[in-house]
Amino acid sequence: MGKFLFITEKPSVAMDYVKLLNVKGTKLDGYIESDKMIFTWCVGHLVTMSYPEVYDEKLKKWTLETLPFMPKAYKYEVIPSVQKQFNVVKALLTREDITTIYVCTDSGREGEYIYRLVDEMVGVSGKEKKRVWIDSQTEEEIKRGIKEAKPLSDYDALAASAxxxxxxxxxxxxxxxxxxxxxxxxxxxxxxxxxxxxxxxxxxxxxxxxxxxxxxxxxxxFVSVPFYKLSSTFKIGDELRYEGEWKAVEGSKYFESALLYNEGGFKKREDAEKLIEDLRSYLTYNKPVVDKITKSTENKAAPLLFNLAELQNECSKKFKINPDQTLSVVQSLYEKKMVTYPRTDARVLSKAVAKEIIKNIKGLTFFKQDEEIKSAAENIIEKKWQEKIVNSKYIDDSKITDHYAIIPTGEGLNSYEGLKGIEKNIYETVVRRFLAIFYPAAKYSKISVDTIIGAEHFFTNNKVCVEKGYLEILKPEGSKEKDMVFLSSLKKGQKVELDAFNIKDGETTPPxxxxxxxxxxxxxxxxxxxxxxxxxxxxxxxxxxxxxxxxxxxxxxxxxxxxxxxxxxxxxxxxxxxxxxxxxxxxxxxxxxxxxxxxxxxxxxxxxxxxxxxxxxxxxxxxxxxxxxxxxxxxxxxxxxxxxxxxxxxxxx
The missing domain is CATH 1.10.460.10 (Topoisomerase I, domain 2)
Structure with a gap:
């Protein structure tokens, strides 16, 4: 009976396969061999495209006469620094006792390209080739990937694009x-x-x-343009005060006036002062009146999961690290089996993954190093919140091509203590975004008040979080809302007192x-x-x-x-x-x-x-x-x- 050859992208991944499949093999120079299986690896790219001078020595010199250079057939060569490992892989690919090759390079376009170049350079034929396509490095996922491996030819279109x-x-x-x-x-x-x-x-x-x-x-x-915004402070009795921002809405003396910078501000300070003067004159015999009150509630669900771009952006803002550092860290977390495949464009999960997602959540209940995350995972399971996301915006097969969003696997937590500070920070960021999608929406109470002085309108908006929901997990940075619950007691037509007018100087800012x-x-x-x-x-x-x-x-x-x-x-x-x-x-x-x-x-x-x-x-x-x-x-x-x-x-x- 022939042997199976497994080719991974890195030595460390090959070692993981050996360990997870419980293979008792002998470690040799560039590969590991047992009685039934052999494991070897590429060290990133082994083969690259040849420079023009390989096609013709004359092309080494740059001249306009030799351009454009467009070969009919492209040439490739082994990268000198990894020639030794290429020779190892080549010898294994051509061994007569190997009947089946399992391609286990990273499950993406680049991983496909890495193996295909080697295959083409060696000229592998007469062997069954299977593609292992996985979303994480966990034991369960690797075993599933091997069991469900498809013919390599199923990925020919992906290879063509590579x-x-x-x-x-x-x-x-x-x-x-x-x-x-x-x-x-x-x-x-x-x-x-x-x-x-x-x-x-x-x-x-x-x-x-x-x-x-x-x-x-x-x-x-950019040329900065100054503007002047008008607001007023109203009072109810001696204690309660609220601020309203003036806008030149329809009916205002200044509606669509050329004096305005926008509907909430003037181009010149003197025009704002003139309006105040007119309003004070009106207030000699009149009082401000509450013209309209609008009350509503707003539900805001947790944001979508991270793809690589969103995670890189988040880490740039929060931790001031560049995208390459973020990718390096999350790739390391992937290889430690702690998160799923990082090079993904999707921000959602598939229906198949959603059905099994309880395993990821349960794994986090053993996260003893962070009691808050552990408790959140337990809370989700206890209240069965994971069952509610099946028909939510977080599950959408149509928005997934190669891989779903980056999420914690619930495994590899034994590696957590050995992580560096930034690795822990990024892992926690991924975990919290994941747990947040199972929590209820945050609920806000909103009230808008339109107070008028004559024909001029002053608008007050207050939004207060009344139920934190997923915010308990994500804890976004930002100023706390000022709860002005007393605004709810105002009534249409109610007269209030003017406390003060205010002119706020501002200027446009460049991008x-x-x-x-x-x-x-x-x-x-x-x-x-x-x-x-x-x-x-x-x-x-x-x-x-x-x-x-x-x-x-x-x-x-x-x-x-x-x-x-x-x-x-x-x-x-x-x-x-x-x-x-x-x-x-x-x-x-x-x-x-x-x-x-x-x-x-x-x-x-x-x-x-x-x-x-x-x-x-x-x-x-x-x-x-x-x-x-x-x-x-x-x-x-x-x-x-x-x-x-x-x-x-x-x-x-």
Whole structure:
């Protein structure tokens, strides 16, 4: 009887498989072997795409005559630093006694690509190949993944999209970087007083640089506009007071007036003072009157679960760490079996997972290191709240592609004490968001009062949380609400006293710079920074890059000195070099800066993975786009933008 070969992405994962499957094997150089099974691993990527000079030695020299470079058949090679492990894997893949190969690399596009490159390089044939697709590293999930492993060929479309993504980055990176360096490199080098500058561009990287530069220029050109808001303090008797904000609603003397900055404020202080003067004159013989009272209740459910982008944004805000650090930590928690697969775009669970979710909750009842979390899990089970989410917004198979949201597995808690501080913080953040979805909605009591002085309206709004619900678990930061319950006793037509008028000076503020977290959210939403979390989920479409690559893009932009990150605030700003490169791209290949177009390329890859379009169709568009832009840049006059680059240089002086 033949042996089974299991190939994982990392040595540590292979060890987990050996332990969880209770295999008694011998540890050899690069693999572990028992009488029935063999376990080996890739150390990340073992194979990569070859540089142009491998195709033709002449291509080592950068010249316009050799562009665009678009090979008919792509070449690949083993990465020298991991040649030894590749040889181990190759020898195992070609052993005659191995009849079945279980592919256990990470369950995603990149994990698929890692194995497929090895398979192609070795030329594996005559063996059964099965794909293990799992959502966590727990014993139960690994055993399920092996038992339900599908033929590797079922994932051919995903593999095709992975190959295309690599070819896309390769073609655009090599052709555009070379042509732009040849045409503009010397100009940039002279401006920066460097001997040589290579202009690095990429489909996602250049777009993100453009987003950061555009935001910086918005801030730089912003002109603050002052405005003056009017409010009044009303009193009931000697003790009770409430404040109302004036708005020029229909019926007001100033309704749609050119004197207004907006309906709640004037452009000039003297106009606000004139209104106060008129109102005081009216109050000589009259009193303010309660014109309208509106009472209502509001239920607010817990936010959706974390996908990687939302978690990276949250950790950037709360812990001031960059997305790459967040990914590194949550990947480590995944490998410790504490959370599910992190590189996911979904923020919901599947119906199948929902049916078994009680296991995850029960696991957290043994979380002795955090009594609050332990008690919350026990409370959910006792009140059977987990049964109520089956038909909720948290369960939606249609919003899941490869993996569901990041949640705690309920296992691996024995590793908790050994975690570092930031690891504990991120784990707790994931756990609390998970437990919150089972808790009841938070309930608020809302009251709105419209107080009038003549034809002018002053609005008072008060919102108080009367039942915390899920807020007991999430505990959001923010100021406490002021409970003005006495407003409920007011009646329509009731006269009140004026205590004081107030003019509040304000001014318009520029847009905020991106942080390492907010740029990830903007990338997920094709360049739009949407603040409202629920709204983000409703309009989400194709993003820029993927959950697995966005952090790496920021890291690369910083490494090549196109952007800087403030480590204390995580605020992103461009460098002078970055802005000069931006000018070059804007002059030569402006479509690279367009988030919508960049997102459309990513959408195309998803369509290939979902068998909506074929590889040839995507490749034809990619090659045409590459050729058209290379030809245009090669014919351009690089010195047309010297003036604009000089302006950048002057700004950064």
């Amino acid at each position: 190959y295309l993504r690599a070819k896309e980055d390769y073609l655009l990176g090599i052709n555009f970087s070379r042509v732009l360096t040849l045409v503009y490199g010397r100009i940039i080098a002279n401006m920066l007083r460097n001997d040589r500058v290579v202009i690095s561009v990429g489909r996602v990287m250049s777009c993100v640089l453009g987003m950061i530069v555009d935001r910086e220029r918005e801030i730089r050109s 905020k710079r991106f942080t390492s977290g907010s740029i990830i959210i903007a990338m997920e939403n094709a360049g739009k920074l949407i603040e409202d979390e629920e709204l983000r989920e409703h309009i989400k479409g194709a993003g820029i890059g993927t959950s697995a690559t966005r952090a790496e893009i920021l890291k690369k932009l910083e490494k090549i000195e196109y952007i800087k990150t403030n480590n204390k605030t995580q605020v992103l700003t461009p460098t002078s070099k970055g802005e000069m490169i931006y000018e070059v791209i804007k002059e030569s290949i402006p479509s690279l800066l367009n988030p919508t177009l960049t997102a459309s390329w990513e959408k195309g890859l998803k369509m290939v993975a979902q068998k909506e379009i074929v590889t040839e169709e995507f490749m034809a568009k990619l090659e045409k786009y590459t050729k058209v832009n290379v030809d245009r840049v090669a014919k351009s006059n690089g010195y047309r933008i010297v003036k604009r680059i000089n302006t950048v240089k002057e700004i950064y002086k």
